[in-house]
Amino acid sequence: MKSNIKTLLVLFCIGTACTSRDQTSTLTNDFHGVIIADSKGIYINDDIFSPDQLYPKKKWQGDWIGLNKDQYDQHQETHTAWINNYKAGKSVRALFRKAFDVKELPPAAILCITADVSFRAYVNGYFICQGPANIGSDYDDHNPPEHWFFSTHDVKKYLQIGRNTIAVEVYTFDLALAETTSGKAKFICDLDVDLNRTLLYTDTSWKCHLDTCLTKINEDLIYNAMLEIPDWKSNHFKDDHWPLASLQDADKDGYLIQSQIPATIRHPLKAIETWQNFPQKEMNRHECSLFGQIFYDESCTFDFGRNMSAYYTISLMAQQGDTVKIYPREKSTVNRALVYICREGKNIFTTPQLNVFRYLTVQVASREGLKIDSLYALYSSYPTRYAGSFVCSDSFYTQLWDVIRWTTQMCMNTLYLDSPRHQEPIACTGDYLIESLSNYYAFGDPWLARQDLIKTARMLKKNGYDMFHTSYSVLWVQMLYNYFQYTGDNALIKELLPHINKLNDLFATYLDENYLLSQAPDYMFMDWIKIDKFNAHHPPAVIGMGYLTAFYYQSLILASNFNQMHGDADKSR
Template sequence: MTYFKPDQTMKPELWQAQWIWLNKQKYADYQKTHYTYFSDKQDMHYALALFRKQFEVNKAIKKVMLYISADVKYRLHINGERVGRGPAEIGGDYGNQDVLDYWFYDTYEVKESIKQGTNILGVEISLQTGIQCDYSQGQGGLILEMHIQYSDGTEETIISDETFKAVRNEAALEADCYDARLDRGEWLKDNFDDTSWEQAEVIPSRSLIHKPIPHLTEEMLYPKTVLIHYPQYETRIQDKENLLQEAGETLLTKGSPLTFSLDFGRIYSGRIQLEIEGAAGTHLTFYTQEIAGKNEQKIVYTLKEGLQTFENMNLLSVRYLYLTVSNFTSPIRIKKIGLLFSHYPTPRQGYFQCNDSLLTAIYEAGKNTLEMCRQSYHLDSPIHQEALGCTGDYMILSLMNYYVFGDKHLSRLDIWRTAQMLKKHQGFMFHTSYSLLYVQMVKDYVFFTGDQTILEDVLPVIEALMTRFKGYIGSSGTIEQAPNYMFMDWVPCGTYNLHHPPKTVGQGYLTAFYYKALQDVAHLEALRGRDAEERSYRQEAEQLKKAFHACFWVEEKGLYCDGRKGDVPTVPNEWLPADTEEIHFSQHTNALAVLYDLAPQPLHQSIMYQVVTEPTLTQAQPYFMHFVLEAIHHAGLFNEQGLKQIRRWKRLLEENEATLKEVWEGFDCDYSHAWGGTPTYQLPSKVLGIRPLKSAFEEVLIMPQMGDLEWAEGSIPLPTGNLQVRVEQTNKEYRLHIICPKECNIVFQWPVEASQVYKGETLEGEKSYQVIYMHSME
């Protein structure tokens, strides 16, 4: 996709603006912030700081560019209109307490927000790191620079400095608790008197880089249904249908506390939008729920007198908005209530449909969840918002993206951000296996996008990562000395969980991931023309392959075990349980052995038959089913077994039909977890058979594997346009209709013996093919 060019967001000249913050003498308790969510929070205080700058414009404007960053989070307003929020997250890892040495700034074109006469710049900045993805440089701050180009050729620059006015908004008691009776009034209007505000204070500068992704899209959504939980409330909520639309108002009559819920029809990622009129002291308590009855996040808002608006600061995950109104001695009028749906701004180009409505619904649920989890970085889920430490999730999300949205910029930025974190920690990542999946994510990115420029930054980091893992190899030639064997899967197993299994359960799968990483880094070295390094990694991989088979293969079972106790006992720690005596077998280790060709090819199908049919094997959750499905395909069994496995997602949709639950069953989890969205990648890539043969889809293989389907169709975004495929299957023939960009070279293949008849024609800007494969189903 070419609609966004990262270079357009770069500031063309050096910063003139200065970093500023609240006056240190007056606001001594609201200067410092902890570096991360996991840092020591002692003696740290939450604050919402307000910054205000008034300026005049008295002639015609040609262009206005505004550059801004803040610590921790900002909302930018011009003349009372919110025009942006940020900055983008810098990344990090679970449990990390270290500050990273860079910070993002944002770029806005704001000509349409500027008026003739008096203008007001207003910025709200939230101090302290309230969720896992929040990071800080240790002190609150704002930097803003605005360049105005006038039509007569003159220019003006407005910069953040001591001329900005600043104050703490005492209404923000906490990030999720706001008492509007204490707010600063109409401070965004040009007639507001800010003479009582302090001048901002200049603080030390910090390193800034531009954000190479577009601003997020925000869409106003209104509820689909109002749920009144107690009959006695029916008469007290007048014109409730107006809650479902922008026009009209809903009257809540005074009295005892009143509770109702708003159902948005499915889960969305966003922020509460409220316009309300009522008496000061009226109390609103919001609970967000992904499924009915399961509270997630709590937001408290106390009204001031009259008409007012409210928007919470942090991203929420919402299907049901559960609202209790209390302490109201006079009626209140809800003018507008909804959710500002936030997501990365890529058009939904990809689609998949077939005669099995269940498979179509599974694809859509993955697509919906993917869209929610693509913010200014890939989320594990909008509930958890972990700090870019879940690389296994992002690897799968990126594959889904290549088939649904076709965007490369977000994956590229996450790869770069993760490299900075790995560099700082010498290749260490909290979830040990995820550091190896990072290598897969990089290789996938280069192959699907054709962008090799990323390797200059990340390949040295990957090499350091490989050196770290080489040190984990023990006397068996496999991994024996890892600090832990996280993350295998969310599967309870006896007294422990495969989140952090003992070595005797995690050794096999982690060794398999390391083997794949060695193969992938060898490939990346070859792309860089580093022949000696490529040979070295391939030799190490070959040695590991032999050791894997010798150590884990159990002939009488016809399977690979998950690990061996070994000669040297494991020293347990918080994330590493003691070794077990028994030998374990799982879908996980065996699927990887087939997928990565650690198992001899003649064993592939017999192993995979056991993987999909043997209930005594430790079973994979939706996340690890990505690797199981890939192994089924690699073993040549997708036509027979692939759709059977994908239809297992039915149990997730029966519980929540439009987005994906984190696990099949088990622990308290969320319902917006895209790591289980592999069917959204599998259905177009395997059923329609659309797979790139050359990087950036320059050459594409079409090899449908329809299973028991009668027809299927879909589209995926290529760098040069959309590729559309429709497949129909009868007991005598297969029919394909394909439309693709003229730059794309198509290779046809069918997974059974068949005779081929085809007709192709070149249209304006694209090519069209009608292909018929004659065969016998007998």
Template sequence: MILSNKTKNRTVHFMPWIWLDKNRYSQFQNNTYTISGTSTVEILEKYNYCVAVFKKTFEFEKEIEKIKLRVSADCFFRLYINGKLEGIGPAASGGDFLCVNAAPKHYANIYELDLCGNEFDVFAEVRLLPEVLTDYSRGHGGFYFKGTVYFKDGTSSDIETDSSWFASVNTAYNNYQSYNAKLIGNFEKPEFCMAEEIKDIWNAEDAYIPMLSLNTVKTEKITIKKDSEVSFRINLDKIYGVYPVLRSNGACNIELRTSELEGQTETAEKISFAEGKNEYMSFRMHSAGTAHVMVENTDSEDVEAEISFIAPWYPITAEGSFVTDNEDWNKIFDVCKHTLKICRQTLHLDSTKHQELLACTGDYYIESLMTMFCFGDMRLAEFDIMRTADWLSANSGRMFHTTYSLIWVQMILDVYMITGSKEMIYYCRDALKQLFDRFETYMGDNGIIENPPDFMFVDWSVIDGFSMHHPPKYLGQTVLNAFYYKALTDAAEIYGIIGDDARKSKFTARAELFKNSFNNVFYDKERRLYFDGLGTPYGGEKHYLPANVNKKHFSKYPNILASLYGLADEELAVDILERIILNEELQDIQPYFTHYLLCAVRKYGLFDKYGVKLISRWADIVNECDKGLKEGWFAPEEGYSFDHSHAWGGTPAYQMPMAITGLEIIEPGMKILKFSPNLYCLNSAKINIPTKMGMIEFYAEKGKSAVINAPKGIKIIRGDISENS
């Protein structure tokens, strides 16, 4: 019997889960909630590493046509049907760096598979302990499988996990990223007993997104002679998040060391295979563009080994394209697009190297905008928004990165304009209220935010010896207040969309009052610039809130935001931008914050003068490495090593097509679009924009009127074409 209830428009199922018999496997029952704030070394001091396996054969008297499955686990599963890997999961819960207990929601993956015959085998491997930041547990191991088998005669039959399933532990998985098939109970010969039904503490909801596509991006084979060792390197065409798969037909020891680029810090896998056939797949996704492989033959014969790399990413049903006569711009778009692709997992990642949980909203906001031109499918962005709402609701409106909780409001509005999904907005209403209620408690008598828990995050740079990741008040206050103003204005618009006119009026009035306070406090009339924050005593009690310094400091950061968000009037905003963009005396900004600068440059018609030059900065880093996007222009601190899979700097994949097409969404859901083409430094541009209605085709050539073709359901309005188009 299924007990279900609707929770914020998503169905929760209470179903039988299974796990290892607690009497036989008492040491493999409990789990830590997350790896955030701890390490695998510390986890292993309290818990035992374990990969549980579950299997069952389903037999019927009828011919099968297809099966629909609902699968979840704690903490991470791999699902095989008839020996074929069909899925990994579950979809990530989201979470935040403050979320050190169970995440608010747990999810189940949905699969639909075509089958033939009258039987099929199910085999699942479940890693108990969390390994990367995106892993969350409810504190106990578990596996859940529910399905419907559809027969060719039109009938169906339900199947599910229960005590008739077989269960065991694959003891060859003896530690994180370590496998020894010579230990008792390997993949080929586990000792199975009956699974134990356990209480459903997960109440898993259906994942809002389609399941990941699993793609083999590289395979290498090698023969290792008897009594010999070999060492070789495998280079991938691009950087991917990969699960290494190793096979052999004999005994050997393999060490696999992966990195994004040769010479960078490596992550390692150590595998020991026994005689006969062996197969190992890592439970850790590595960010890899290259791999160093060392194999020692311990068999009595020659051994053949195979190394493959499986890269998961969000399924691609449509792809945008950007082709111009400027090869640097083309390469910039392609590298940004590829990096976005590998970061689109069951949540947006900051990078496949860091794999941070759903706490870096600034990254995901930019990635959602990139998606409009790269892939078109916005469901992952919507899911990120809703999971962030879940966390804000669970934690009384508080996120680890205070500025990012405000950027979340921008993300709601901008994603709504692309999708037209009011359901997403309704889902976020409670979280919006809690967010703004919390920020009310941060307000000072001067009408601006004075006492927040931190001023994170501004940018990945250092000023006066302070990291702008978590600056003191005098360096981060104005930026936080600027994001707050933008959140107020966007919230007013959001409430108007859902017909809440009372709150719309309230937030509109609050925004106007706040704008006056902002300018009274932070604007320096002599320099005609905004300074970074007040030097009043504050902070020093914790690492992420350094003690304040009594100093007035000026940087590009608050001036970019004040100009972009209308805190400065248009004349002042243009004047500020003209004075700060090329001002080398002010701290340089990283690719992440350049997103906001480019938005401001486009807003005030300065793209031809400054935007083209700003875009050229990406040419340097993609020509240096075109396998993935480098994290920044300059190291934020001595000895810092950039990753090359960081999509937060991919804003050109949004900014370039936006500038050239002059695209403006007039009606939410992209139902009415206005185009005002401008080629700027280019002679021609062909841009394909994927939408849920189909592909928009845009072609512009210098001296000619742009050609724009749109699918049924999209109305195009043509703006004036500038003289240099």
């Protein structure tokens, strides 16, 4: 997939003690290239990532830890849409800190980290990463995963001689529908200085704290800054009064797997237009800068020019109890609103939820006045290189290419998304198959599709090869074939072939005497249309078994070819 010249250059850099920046661009999940934002879009200028060159983490020194079991015994569980949904209590964050001294800066500092359900990590107050990469689960999937991804990050430039601090916030609830959980709130990390030496690792010497300032209601967030711990991520914070973390009994060997994709990029973007919303004429554009103004009971809108997948950061000066409501919108529908209750003085908040929006409408309620210092979007997606291009004499088709490329790009994160609005689980394979094909033409990336294919195989195995959308399970075989056509990755075919055969064996049990799939558990997903009075999303057998049998037939043909490639004459018949 890489040219021989590029491979030689990568090997040369690794073998000749090149700079930390050059090493980590190939040895960790970090993205270290250049992000370009221009009239074409937002993209990267290089393509140096290769899973073969990732830092080879083999042994974990650290253990899984969680909140202190004596002090926080009611907050040991996690909950997502389908696991522990009704057993867990209030949605909370678990905060972890560890201070340590560095006498001499090490030659490398690789942070290996993950958490359940998700996390954001900081070194000496600097944001490092958010994770983990999507684990992979089905729709309505009540079975915990049998693996968990971790990622590696170069943090050497954030270390200093003397005192240092790693701070991690762990979310014990899902921020998106695509997230899953083991059911236990837990966190693990090692800070490696080389393959055989770990400078710092998780154990019961870490400090922890239960944070209740963030609440999730449906898809919206409420953040009460009056309850937060000021500067808890900083190096000078005193955590003497925090209790010690407890060990969590959970697997490491065979369970922790390194993510084989680069971390998503983040690029700050300012609004291209702002206006105040007047009651007598809503959305009336008012040509003035909104930053630095005093707001009382009023609202304003920030227009970023186009829909984008992004986080956002707001900074403001407020009185205690002032309220700011932020409504992200693509057009008119609000996506994942935020209610922010201010503390006295400076407030800075970056939303942890990936969202999609063009507009951010900010509604302020303040008796004595509130000042917005800044508000900007943090565009985020899988790092994409604009490898393909298209120009036509008919400008409509050129514009159509640009729209499809941008839409596909927004739907590429740590998995292919059905949309950055819904963020459904990995099992929407029909959507991801199409998106991966668009990616091959536009961006030329093989790694995201590869990881999605592997995750889907693991999910199928865990659930007995029965997928919520029955047709999508055999479309997974088609997606794998398309990936093989693009990459020639025969090793992945060999790895996943046993899962293909078991999937087809299950479908054979759905056949009737006419070799039609009339006995399938369901016939989702066919189409969004209605056929007479029937919804083709989940049609009855009389409508659905025709197309599903055709999909299965195609899967059998592909499986036969794959088995023949790998010398299994019986399975190739």
